Amino acid sequence: MSNIRKPPTMADIARVMGVSPMTVSRAFKADSLVSTETREAILKAAEDLGYVFDSTASNFRSQKSDFVAVTIPSINNANFADTVGGLADTLAARNMQILLGYTNYDMQEEERLIEQLLRRKPQAIVVTGGKHTPRARRLLETVNIPVIETWDIPAEPIGHYVGFSNAGAVRQMVDHFVSAGHRRIAFIGGDVGRDTRGSERRAGFIAAMEAHGLDASRLIAAGVPPISMREGANAMARLIEIHPDTQAVVCVSDLAAYGALTECRRLGVAVPERFAIGGFGNYEIGEVCVPTLTTINAFARAIGEKTARLILDILDVGSTVEDVRITPELIVRDSSR
Amino acid sequence: MSNIRKPPTMADIARVMGVSPMTVSRAFKADSLVSTETREAILKAAEDLGYVFDSTASNFRSQKSDFVAVTIPSINNANFADTVGGLADTLAARNMQILLGYTNYDMQEEERLIEQLLRRKPQAIVVTGGKHTPRARRLLETVNIPVIETWDIPAEPIGHYVGFSNAGAVRQMVDHFVSAGHRRIAFIGGDVGRDTRGSERRAGFIAAMEAHGLDASRLIAAGVPPISMREGANAMARLIEIHPDTQAVVCVSDLAAYGALTECRRLGVAVPERFAIGGFGNYEIGEVCVPTLTTINAFARAIGEKTARLILDILDVGSTVEDVRITPELIVRDSSR
DNA sequence: TACTCTCGTGGTAACGATAACATAGGCTGT
């Protein structure tokens, strides 16, 4: 009847076992000093009693958690999911857990989230991108845990970063198109302003085109970022209507690029003969679709893994660790050759 | 220099303000009894001091957290991501946070994860699927918080569930194919055993075929679940080789179906004229690709939202709430008409 | 006036684990 009796604590186990609570506590820490027999007996007793270790109390007393806080723009994005996967898997080896939040590409929301996450006393905080509200920035600067910005090379890094130049990556794509003989090149992205990385890719496109002495005004904004396959298709239709003589298009992501590709197929426009297409992010779709999609591999999973290793290094050794610059890789596939 | 001074606590704010710590505490709880002026003054002082609320201490003392623990098989799956998105958004309105873990389609890993998550004293726990290791099951049965199984209708529910019949959904697809005149129908899925939902869809396929008096032996296992687009393509190649006279194929997911579709295109097999294809999950790709993909909409996001609302109801009202059965919807598109 | 009720606030103890220090016994080496 009294199924509502309180769950057992370490003190209960200690009483049953005739040892001190401290010994029970130690039995749960892998590296601490308890004789093997005592530990095993305690762990067995704990299991029998249905004891569940109270991380809340442990974190509170020791003033640190096993959390690493992470903010990403959207959960529904294979690239960020890969990064989180790399982070989670690498940190799991040290029994650390990810505390994840979604900003929905909104810096205001990011600020709210950062504040909420910091309340949990994480061991480190990982944010996506290098732009934040002033208050978010202050929160991150003040907090005394490692701060890592990812997916970008911040103009003014707060702490560490593991990222790459979005503008530089797009330049690779533009260079590729130009050396393939294209001159009238367009860019398809989302509306400017919200998606920082998208905006930087757009800026990188403009800079690269101008560096080649080419016209950089063929810019199609397809909607609120992140733009979908459907929006990519719509943008392509618009592009062909407005600038029918365009030879190649750089898309802000593979999803947009795939949408553009299907639109071309619908319209009977040959890719790559009549129209070369490049994407971004090396999504699975790009290597399966017909024709396969030229893209930029930003090594999303590696970003997560390297970030995790950076965090572990900082926690172990101290903060004398260097930042990590990833060099994205241009992958040329059938959609541009 | 002494940048390492301890962060301020409520007691510090109380001292500065000349009130009791209790009043400071109340100022941070939206619904508690403090005069508006006092609250505002306290919140301002807190901001000035750079105070960060300590959720760890709060959770510890009040013996409850704002967490809802969630396990999903994989982060890199748009369906589960949608469910988590629905959960997170709905719970965010109540300032609750998701504590997420990935099982990697492994029940052993799920057990480990459930144990780890329960240590955080979540307010509720949401698991994907209705099959668990005996120990995981015991942990869930013993814990005194709401337990919700999703994406399935468990044979023996532990607590509540928000799900649908995977077998029933596949039956809809088979019925659709049969009424379109197809008789030689195949199934493409992953290797049996790991992915519970995949296995149930396969079983549902067999049952539905037998119910129609048709041969249910055209089963292609494409690899370790979840199977990729590439594996779907490979499976299609194998299917055409082994059973060249097949008329239609049911795929375990839209990703596999899309792979199958591209393989058909490569081989010059006309879809749907020569070969009808159906997927599962209503991924974005299915409504953009050419031809568009017939699929099953399982309302992934709604599962998350309904689960969240169920949790909130239980926490508010008590556990007299009913379970939720979702009815998946067959979406017929060009790949099968 | 006296009595009840609500509002705003204060005082005290406690949540469960563990950091820090202490101690008993066994072993090593000279």
Place this chain on the structure above:
DNA sequence: ACAGCCTATGTTATCGTTACCACGAGAGTA
């Protein structure tokens, strides 16, 4: 044989917040 060290365990105090109870002041009521 004894200082010195290592191992296994115990004792005490404490992390920061909030549950619980108490209390005074003013409002409302009879």
